[in-house]
Amino acid sequence: MQYDTGSHCVFYHRYHIVWSTKYRYKVLTGDIRLRVWDICRQVCRERGVDIIRGVLSSDHVHMFVSVPPKLAISDLVRLMKGRSSHKIQREFPQLKRRYWGRRFWGRGYSSTTNGAIKEDIVLQYLEQHIADPTAASR
Template identity: 55%
Template sequence: MDYRYGNHTVFNIEYHFVWVNKYRCKALHGDIALRVRELVRQTFELFGIRITKGVVSKDHVHIFVSAPPTLAPSEIRRRIKGRSATKLFEEFPHLKKRY
């Protein structure tokens, strides 16, 4: 096991997140998939969350992460989905028309 250390804590908390596009449309391909991967990495690095494994498929995203005990799973999910969706809609306007 790979334990992580805080100031007064030792922890190994891991979460498996899966989320899908609206209507499971196969929209995550090419530049969009690369950008999703980059946004997820940036967001998790910003909040001190370590990605153990992750896959961006055409219609869904799987991520297995190790997070500090101060972040609830719902908070992690909210931050990653909200930030990535906002940036993707700004950078790829044709996605906003469809979704």
């Protein structure tokens, strides 16, 4: 276990975050998928969050991240979902016409710490998820 340091603290905060597209539409493909990933990386970089592992399936996002204690996980997810939704709908106007409403992402998200399970188990799960992203999604 390797601890991270802030200006006045030492911490080890690892979160497994999952959120999905509205109605689980399988739209995270091609250029949209790459753009969503770029936006999430940009938000994490701005907030000092390290992405340990990230996987985008066709209808949901998995991220295993190290979050500094000054940032609430709800704020991080809100920033990633909000900014990516806004930019994706602006850059890919065909999504607005095709899907209902102004929301790109479904409501809510899932967040777990790795206290109950070992970090290597989460990483192993994400590696298997890359190989067959649809089998492990539900």
